[in-house]
Amino acid sequence: MRNIIIAGNWKMNKTFDEAGNFLKEISDFVKGKVIDNIDIIICPPSLYLEMTTDFADNKIFIGSQNVSNYEYGAYTGEISAKMLKSIDIDYCIIGHSERRKYFNESNQLINEKLKILQKFGIKPIVCIGETLEERESGITEKVITSQLKGVLKNVTINQDVIIAYEPIWAIGTGKTATPSQAQEIHNLIRKWLLENYSMKIAEDTSILYGGSVNPKNIKELLMKPDIDGGLIGGASLDIVKFKEIIRIALEI
């Protein structure tokens, strides 16, 4: 059985104190509860990663929003997988559409990042997703498949690789893919894993949905058989909404 994963991607938001207060509140919220079936992952800005690991336990995990594709050396401003590992970071988002769009990240670069994360034992959360234009011209399937092929090229998957389907038109726009639209693509991804890896990998791999997830739509999304959790931007910044999402997930 795959655990439900509720992952918050804070992007470039929150001050140091706000980040600490949020983590403290989530950690207090989670403390008294039996949370066997849910993993909570918080991905704060890099600057706060070390501080936030103080709140990590067997329910709350910390993820980075990015990693360098280089292992070490003269790459000003970059953060390596080895550095992340040295402060016990468990997860790392790669391939987010904002990084693809604003920082020109290609499938090949994301593939390099994935391999370096695996080398250092950090679990990659690999984002894929189509633009509105691609969806409207009926090539969603083709785009998703080619992103999978590119980012997973020569990658041996174990159950530690998480895939996040994030339709670009649904990110930060308030437009969510309907649970059925999301399920359709999640199922396509799982079938692709079956064809290209194995039944076991297809069954064990967590596939998250991202794009305007909020307390109102999380339940219906999580009820779908191939949706294993959410990668949540806007609503993960708001403690009330984020706690509500966890509470709803707990009831599933």
Ligand code: PGA
């Ligand atoms: P959103 O962002 O929830 O604000 O749409 C999701 C994401 O970018 O991961």
